[in-house]
Amino acid sequence: MSKTSTNLDIVKYIYNELEESNKNKITILSLLDTKTKSQIESFSEIKTSLDNFFVEPSEETINKIKAYSLKSKGECFV
Numbered sequence: 711m712s713k714t715s716t717n718l719d720i721v722k723y724i725y726n727e728l729e730e731s732n733k734n735k736i737t738i739l740s741l742l743d744t745k746t747k748s749q750i751e752s753f754s755e756i757k758t759s760l761d762n763f764f765v766e767p768s769e770e771t772i773n774k775i776k777a778y779s780l781k782s783k784g785e786c787f788v
Contacts, residue, residue, distance in 0.1 A: 716736075716739075716746070716749075717749070719732055719735075719736055720736065720746075720749055720750055720753050721753060723736045723750065724750070724753050724754055724757050725757070736750075
């Protein structure tokens with residue numbers, strides 16, 4: 711595997727989007743190569759950090775969007 715595809719494959723691996731055969735290759739590679747294992751751990755930490763930044767809209771914002779949507783629909787049919 712080239713370095714570029716390995717990095718991409720690791721990201722897919724972390725997000726569980728890798729084909730099963732490639733997933734097994736990455737798993738084996740991580741057991742044999744400390745650099746790959748370290749990359750997986752680093753990418754996993756980054757994913758966890760990014761997941762913590764996920765923000766859900768407030769109830770007030772959702773209600774404003776719904777109200778606007780209903781208002782817009784009413785204008786289309788008038």
